[in-house]
Amino acid sequence: MVESTLIRLDNVEFCWHANAKPSIRSGKLCIDRHEHVFIQGTSGSGKSTLLNIIGGIVTPQKGQVNVVGKDFTQLKEIERDRVRADHIGFIFQQFNLIPYLSILENVTLPCRFSGVRAKNATERSGSVNNEAVYLLNRLYSKSKFGFDRKTSELSVGQQQRVAAARALIGQPQLIIADEPTSSLDYDSRQAFMDLLFDEVNTSGSTLLFVSHDPTQQHRFDRVVEMSTINTRGSADL
Amino acid sequence: MNLRLLAWKSLISRRSTAILTVASIAVSVVLLLGVEKIRVNAQSSFANTISGTDLIVGARSGSIQLLLYSVFRIGSATNNISWDSYQTIAQKKGIKWTIPISLGDSHRGFRVMGTSKDYFPFYQYGQKRNLQLTSGKPFDNLFDAVIGSEVAKSLRYSVGDEVIISHGTVSTSFSEHKNKPFIISGILEHTGTPVDRTVHVSLAGIEAMHVNWQGLVKKRTVGKTLSEANLQPESITAFLIGLDSKIMSFKLQRYINEYAGEPLLAIFPGIALHEMWRLMSVAEQALLIISIFVVIASLTGMLAVSLAGLNERRREVAILRSVGASHWHIMGLLITETLLLTVAGILLGAAILYSGIGLSQSIIEANYGLFITIGLPSQKEFAMVSILLLTGFLVGLIPAYRAYLNSLADGMSTRL
Numbered sequence: 001m002v003e004s005t006l007i008r009l010d011n012v013e014f015c016w017h018a019n020a021k022p023s024i025r026s027g028k029l030c031i032d033r034h035e036h037v038f039i040q041g042t043s044g045s046g047k048s049t050l051l052n053i054i055g056g057i058v059t060p061q062k063g064q065v066n067v068v069g070k071d072f073t074q075l076k077e078i079e080r081d082r083v084r085a086d087h088i089g090f091i092f093q094q095f096n097l098i099p100y101l102s103i104l105e106n107v108t109l110p111c112r113f114s115g116v117r118a119k120n121a122t123e124r125s126g127s128v129n130n131e132a133v134y135l136l137n138r139l140y141s142k143s144k145f146g147f148d149r150k151t152s153e154l155s156v157g158q159q160q161r162v163a164a165a166r167a168l169i170g171q172p173q174l175i176i177a178d179e180p181t182s183s184l185d186y187d188s189r190q191a192f193m194d195l196l197f198d199e200v201n202t203s204g205s206t207l208l209f210v211s212h213d214p215t216q217q218h219r220f221d222r223v224v225e226m227s228t229i230n231t232r233g234s235a236d237l
Numbered sequence: 238m239n240l241r242l243l244a245w246k247s248l249i250s251r252r253s254t255a256i257l258t259v260a261s262i263a264v265s266v267v268l269l270l271g272v273e274k275i276r277v278n279a280q281s282s283f284a285n286t287i288s289g290t291d292l293i294v295g296a297r298s299g300s301i302q303l304l305l306y307s308v309f310r311i312g313s314a315t316n317n318i319s320w321d322s323y324q325t326i327a328q329k330k331g332i333k334w335t336i337p338i339s340l341g342d343s344h345r346g347f348r349v350m351g352t353s354k355d356y357f358p359f360y361q362y363g364q365k366r367n368l369q370l371t372s373g374k375p376f377d378n379l380f381d382a383v384i385g386s387e388v389a390k391s392l393r394y395s396v397g398d399e400v401i402i403s404h405g406t407v408s409t410s411f412s413e414h415k416n417k418p419f420i421i422s423g424i425l426e427h428t429g430t431p432v433d434r435t436v437h438v439s440l441a442g443i444e445a446m447h448v449n450w451q452g453l454v455k456k457r458t459v460g461k462t463l464s465e466a467n468l469q470p471e472s473i474t475a476f477l478i479g480l481d482s483k484i485m486s487f488k489l490q491r492y493i494n495e496y497a498g499e500p501l502l503a504i505f506p507g508i509a510l511h512e513m514w515r516l517m518s519v520a521e522q523a524l525l526i527i528s529i530f531v532v533i534a535s536l537t538g539m540l541a542v543s544l545a546g547l548n549e550r551r552r553e554v555a556i557l558r559s560v561g562a563s564h565w566h567i568m569g570l571l572i573t574e575t576l577l578l579t580v581a582g583i584l585l586g587a588a589i590l591y592s593g594i595g596l597s598q599s600i601i602e603a604n605y606g607l608f609i610t611i612g613l614p615s616q617k618e619f620a621m622v623s624i625l626l627l628t629g630f631l632v633g634l635i636p637a638y639r640a641y642l643n644s645l646a647d648g649m650s651t652r653l
Binding site for chain 2: 016048049051052055057058077078081082084085086090092095096097098099100101105109110112113114166178
C-alpha cells in the first residue's frame with residue numbers, strides 16, 4: 001500500500017541556534033506523490049531551512065515531519081541520511097558539483113551512497129555508468145564532449161544540467177530544486193526547465209521547486225507561497 | 238561507499254600541497270627509521286668487536302679505559318704489566334690461551350700492536366669468527382708484519398712491502414725506526430672491527446725495534462747488535478684470556494684483581510662493552526628525540542594544510558551531504574585523506590631510506606667502519622611506523638571534527 005502523501009509537515013518549529021528566534025514555524029504542508037509544486041519565497045523566508053528539514057539534515061525542535069513515509073522526528077540522524085540518499089535528489093542554485101570529480105563521477109555520486117539508487121540505475125540501463133551517460137545524453141542532446149572531463153571546464157548552464165542528471169539518477173522519489181535556474185540566462189533557463197520536466201515526468205518523481213522567480217510558475221501543478229508555510233514572518237533572518 | 242576513491246581524487250586535485258605534505262612526512266620517517274637503523278647496526282657492530290675472549294687484563298685503571306685501548310686502540314695505557322706477572326697468570330690452570338698485546342707505536346696513523354702467534358688462531362670477533370688472511374701468512378720472522386684490511390686498502394700495501402714504524406702514536410712522528418723496516422707477510426680479511434686498522438707484529442719484533450732506544454729517546458752511543466740483545470719483552474700492555482670453562486672466569490677475575498705482584502685489572506669484555514654503550518646511548522637518545530620532534534613538525538604541517546583547506550571545502554561537504562553522505566562519511570573522508578598522506582609519507586620515506594642505505598652502504602662502511610644492513614624492518618621499526626600511522630589518524634580527527642561542526646552549521650546550503 002503506497003500512501004499518496006510524500007511530504008507532510010505539521011506545526012514544525014526549528015531554530016538553528018538554541019537561543020535564537022525560530023527560522024521556521026510552519027502550519028501544515030502536504031505534498032502528494034508525482035505532484036510538481038512550486039514554492040515561492042524571497043531570500044530569508046526560511047526556504048533553506050525548510051529544505052534542510054525535508055532533506056533530513058536537521059530535525060525540528062517541535063512538530064511532525066514525514067517524508068517518503070518516514071517519520072523524521074523518530075529517526076536517528078544516520079537513518080535520515082539513508083532516506084535522503086535513497087529517495088531525494090537535490091539541485092542547488094550553483095556550485096553543485098564536486099570540483100575534483102569528472103562529469104560522470106559527479107553524476108554517479110548518489111549511487112555511491114545509495115544501493116537503492118545504484119540498483120534502480122542498473123535495472124534501467126545495465127550499469128550505473130550507462131544510466132549516467134544516458135541521462136547526460138538526454139540533457140546534452142547536442143553535446144560532443146566526453147563525460148570524463150573536469151567539471152571546472154563547464155559553463156554554469158552545463159553545470160546545472162550535470163547537477164540535474166545527478167539528482168535524477170537512480171529515480172529518487174523526490175527531486176528538490178533550490179533556485180536551479182537563477183544563475184542561468186533566459187534561453188538556458190527555458191531549456192533547462194524543459195529538460196527537467198521531461199525527466200521528472202519520465203521517472204514519475206515528485207518535484208519540489210523553490211524559487212523567487214514567478215515566471216516559471218505556470219509549469220507547475222500547484223504554487224505555494226513560502227509565507228503560508230512559514231508563519232514566523234519573513235522580516236527577520 | 239568507497240571513501241578512499243573520493244579521498245584520493247580530492248588529494249590529487251590538491252596535489253602540490255599533498256606532495257609537500259607527503260615529502261615532509263617522508264623526511265621525518267627517513268630520520269626516525271634512519272636513526273634507529275644506525276643505532277641498531279652501530280650497537281651490533283660494537284658488540285661484535287670482540288668475542289670468545291673471557292677476560293681482558295691490564296694495569297689497574299678503569300674498565301672502559303682498558304677496553305678502549307686493548308680492543309678499540311683508542312687512548313693509551315697508564316701502565317704496563319710485567320712479563321713475569323703475565324707469565325705467572327698465563328700458567329694458571331684452566332686457561333686455554335692468552336694473547337699478549339703490546340701497544341705504543343704506529344705506522345702512518347695506524348696503531349702497531351705487538352702480539353704472539355696465538356693471536357691468529359684464538360682472537361675472535363662477531364659471532365665467534367676467527368681471523369682469516371686474504372693473502373700471505375702470519376708473521377714468522379722477527380721483522381714480519383701482518384696488516385688489517387683497511388691498512389692495506391688505504392695505504393695500498395701488499396705482501397712483501399716494507400713498513401717503517403714510528404715511535405709513539407702520532408702519524409707525523411719524527412722519530413722513526415728507519416733502520417729496522419718491517420716486511421708485510423700477510424693481510425687479514427675485512428672484519429669491520431679495529432683489527433682492520435691495526436699493524437700486527439711479534440712481541441720480539443717490537444723489542445728488536447726498540448733495541449738501543451731508551452724510553453722515547455734514541456741512544457746516541459752505538460749500542461748492542463740485535464743478536465746480543467735479549468728480545469724477551471720486560472712488559473706488555475694488556476692480554477686477553479680464553480678459558481677452558483666459563484665457570485672459572487669469576488674466580489680468575491678475583492685472583493687477577495687481587496694479584497699481589499702488581500695492581501692489575503681483569504674485565505669481562507661483554508660487560509665493559511655494555512657499560513660503554515650506555516655512555517654512548519645519550520647521543521642516540523638525543524638523535525631519537527630530534528627525530529620525534531621532526532615527526533611532530535611534519536604532522537603539524539599536515540594538520541595546518543588540512544585545516545586551512547577546510548573553509549574552501551564547505552561547499553564540497555554540503556554537496557556530499559545532499560547526495561546522502563552522513564557525518565560519518567564526511568569525517569571518514571577527511572581522516573582517510575590524512576591517513577593516505579601519512580601512509581604515502583611512510584612508504585616514500587622507507588623507499589628513500591632503503592635505497593639510500595643500498596647506495597651508500599659501501600661508502601659508510603669505508604669511511605666509518607659501520608656496515609648498515611638493509612634487512613626487513615625490525616619489530617621496533619614496525620612499532621615506530623605504527624605509532625606514526627596512529628598519530629596520523631588522530632591528527633586527522635581534528636579537521637574531521639571541524640568539518641563536522643561546519644556541516645552542522647551549514648546544512649546543505651553554505652552561505653557563499
